[in-house]
Amino acid sequence: AALAERFERTVAAEERIEPRDWMPEAYRKTLIRQIAQHAHSEIIGMQPEGNWITRAPSLRRKAILLAKVQDEAGHGLYLYSAAETLGVDRAELLDLLHAGRQKYSSIFNYPTPTWADVGAIGWLVDGAAIVNQVPITRCSYGPYARAMVRICKEESFHQRQGFEILHHLSSGTPEQHAMAQDAVDRWWWPSLMMFGPPDDASPNSARSMAWKIKRFSNDELRQRFVDMAVPQAEALGLTLPDPELRWDAESGHYRFGAIDWTEFHEVLRGNGPCNALRVEHRVRAHEEGAWVREAADAYAAKHAARAGA
Amino acid sequence: AALAERFERTVAAEERIEPRDWMPEAYRKTLIRQIAQHAHSEIIGMQPEGNWITRAPSLRRKAILLAKVQDEAGHGLYLYSAAETLGVDRAELLDLLHAGRQKYSSIFNYPTPTWADVGAIGWLVDGAAIVNQVPITRCSYGPYARAMVRICKEESFHQRQGFEILHHLSSGTPEQHAMAQDAVDRWWWPSLMMFGPPDDASPNSARSMAWKIKRFSNDELRQRFVDMAVPQAEALGLTLPDPELRWDAESGHYRFGAIDWTEFHEVLRGNGPCNALRVEHRVRAHEEGAWVREAADAYAAKHAARAGA
């Protein structure tokens, strides 16, 4: 009870909970779930963009994209390590991902049929991710908060690159402009869904807020994203596919149309365009790599034994 | 002995030996080896051209190429059936091919890096094959001779299509013309080697001639091919890569330069550019198809059993 009180005090004082501190089991579980989901999103998120590495239209873009996807793998590594400070290990978490028992961000269940999708993901998806993640830099759990500081910096860089891709396309040939507009048309609504269901339908939020794992409500963050994206779309010369979108001088915010939550729930339930593809791809890489990991373990064991002998 | 005499008489009278006739064991073996090698050449020969089916530059060319490769598979089937009349079965012959214990024409161990190679194979390789095969339509073994009649007709059609491909390229853009010339440069000498080693180095020929399995010597056929190809190359507007090539009015033949038999023997020994690739590809298809063949057998057995019950 003294421990619980100290925990509450620390959180209330905006101080950090560290791995060796006592914490409530539910807090630990919530964090593990959230960090794991975040890590899974990084590594599944490599696929839609990775789809264009071999086909990038210039060497410069190829290098930027390679570096970006590498960053995502790096973020994944970093986040799995953060989760491991809470007493799970990466192998367990990967098994849960592969078995479909832990989620990743639904946004990665949409396909990338054109090069402009790489731009749209950078601009909109990374943009939304940053809005979601910046508050986590002040999360009550120390390792997660510190990881997010670094990750957010890198993602800002990615977002800027995505914006540049779209900007170049938008002011390029008519075909390139159409390609950019088409990508934005397809990614806009899914990006808005990245902030999760509306507040009145978001069950776990309250406790996460109290624990200072979450800092703002889904709808607040979504509004923040829209307010940021609309002027950027204008700068790009691209149209956001929402006829109801308009500036509301009174509130100082952009108002936007109703989100189709049926689609969101279908994708979440595993029926999105690429759910099966993404998990199969992951599982195949994992299974085909099993003999390699076994070899590395066997080698390490042999040499540890020799060193010990 | 009476049987042997009758066999000799039949062959001498230019009549046909049929499957149920008595024949010397060596005759049977020679024929099996030759027909099998011919069948193997058809199915391995599908690969270099098959390499371009998915990349043919027009739908018309794609259809023609698909049909051609289908023809080759059909010829393979036909020839394996002809070999089976001699008391072996296809599965055995395929095993020998896969184990590297029976050969196929070395010409298929060269790669097809460009579309023009499809034309060059049609014109030169099929052209050489026809010159080689037309005499076999008069082979003493009936089923083989009859098979060759129809196969030769179909191959003439293929050769014509190959010629047309090259003709179109040769009179197309400078890049297309260069592509055609490059392909002819690479295929000319290997085509000449298709007729086998020079007569003075060809050990098995004499007996095959006596048995009327073979009708002309390697060098005779090679000369016939050169005499045919040179004017066609002129019609194509392409140069044959042999500075010594010239018309010899006295003999009424084209004289050509010395063939590099070292290369021929290297390819024959398995060290050609694609020997490993071709056999691996075949073996992989065969092994990956094992479960399908097993299923078909199991199904047939079940249904034969049910029909019998």
Next chain:
Amino acid sequence: TAATVQYLLRLGDDALVLAQRLGAQLTRAPQLEEDVALANIALDLLGQARPLLARAGELEGRGRDEDALAFLREERDFLNCQLVEQPDVDFAGTIARQLLFSCYQLPLLQALTTSADEVLAGVAGKGVKEVAYHRDHAVQWTLRLGDGTEESSRRMQAALDRLWPFAAELFESDDLVRSLAVRGVAVDPASVRPRWDADVDAVLAEAGLARPSSVRVATGGRRGLHTECFGYLLAEMQHLARSHPGATW
């Protein structure tokens, strides 16, 4: 006619893309007879695709011939269903795709033999005989694999489960096709669904295979939205033609 062009492209692209997939299987079949059979089916489909695309180009009136439409269109302009572009994971997958597609294509072409568009009617008339064979081929192999060995049955079921979500798109109706159907040009694909259900169910039952229960519905092909494997198929198919702008072959 813009609607007819779209409709011709849907049918033509289905045939072209499936021919492309099957053509890639040549030299990779489990036995020589199947190399021949798959090549033959590919050739039939290519033979259907060519006049359909040529006709689409002619009606469009922008000077595009069959090759311009096949080799110089971008991914988002291809209107084939997603089923036909799905990759050949194994022979069971090839057969499952053939089964689902030919059981749809056969009644569709039968109905199209009376199309008001002459080319469409001609292609359909010719195609009916060919596709009857394609269906028969797929049915025979579905039976052999479903009722063959344990492994073949498992693979065939897995292939069906994997491809089933792509079947619904075949029967998708929209304003375009309904308006063309009224004019006697097109056939509403929804109308062939009962026949498809009956045919496929009968084969699966005889083969001892379960009708997949997947509720997922993949869609988008008719609007030019394709699965990620499709871009690679196009890159391979179009590369040479695109590398020589203006050349003929």
Next chain:
Amino acid sequence: TAATVQYLLRLGDDALVLAQRLGAQLTRAPQLEEDVALANIALDLLGQARPLLARAGELEGRGRDEDALAFLREERDFLNCQLVEQPDVDFAGTIARQLLFSCYQLPLLQALTTSADEVLAGVAGKGVKEVAYHRDHAVQWTLRLGDGTEESSRRMQAALDRLWPFAAELFESDDLVRSLAVRGVAVDPASVRPRWDADVDAVLAEAGLARPSSVRVATGGRRGLHTECFGYLLAEMQHLARSHPGATW
């Protein structure tokens, strides 16, 4: 300078094509650390390829930049060795290719740091550090796989056997490279063979792997003659760029 252009293309194409192969492995590695490592190696190689191609285009003087050389050249104009284009059959194959190539590239770049061509010397100077890491990575994995499990040892040996015929081409000398070597621009690749032999032999011995005995020598890459898999690599790499003539990205 025509000779220098050729030489730059050989080196640049080696790096570009290997980067392309490695880039395709991203999201397919046996563990996340390897996704990062392979991406990193690919990025280094791409970083070497770009200035080399750019320099080649500049010396050539026909207005071709790095992208024109990468995306608008035909297969027969690519001068990379055949080793780097060989497909990734499994992780052992990826590692074997890395081992054979990095053990060649490291001493080559070391010698090129003093090249009379400034760009070449610059790329080599920077590349030496990177490639030292590539080699170390390949060596560590060769040891783990060779001396790991029975399966890993078998796979690693098979990969070496498969790729060995492509090693000889790395050291092929010709008039072009010899004349450039005399002028201090190039390094005769034959000169790095002893170092390569010693390095590779040492690793194989420690890993318990046999030096393959294959006598087959694959060659042709430096004359633009490639193995059949290469056309597919190029089709994928170039398709988008070729689909939009004149566009920039």
Next chain:
Amino acid sequence: MNEQPVLAETGTVLAAEQAPPSPGPPPMSPADLKLARIVAGQVPDPEVPVLTIADLGVLRDVDDHDGHLRVTITPTYSGCPAVEAIRDDLISRLSAAGFPHVEVVTTLSPAWTTEWMSEEGRRKLAEYGIAPPLRRAGGTVSLVLTVRCPQCGSARTRELSRFGSTACKSLRVCDDCREPFDHFKDH
């Protein structure tokens, strides 16, 4: 047996392509059309050259179309690659026969059927070693007829592969004389 089957047609194809552009088209007499029909009908099938396109029933019509000769053919199946070669041969042979303006039209409907193959064609096929398509009885019941071995005439034959080297043929084998042979399928 002709031992030089190689590219027998190539020269004439080239000649046709190089034919000079046409002056105005004169009208065609019935005799012209008759001659054109004969010449066109003699074009061989490229893959089974013992058969002409008239034997096969691939040649549907030869008529005067605004002073141009119009030849209508129907391919045996949709993807048949021989169509292109037949088209070239028609143009070159008709051109040699004095018809410089030839339009070859490919029509798919009505669809080609083996019913269109002439008796002559069937006889030539059998002589060539390919079992001809079976004649369907006019009645409603389609009998399962046997395919006879073109070598020994036996009815004891079975199908080895539904397709042979070309789509229109299947591969069979005779259980009596063991001959493998092609059967031109009923279609």
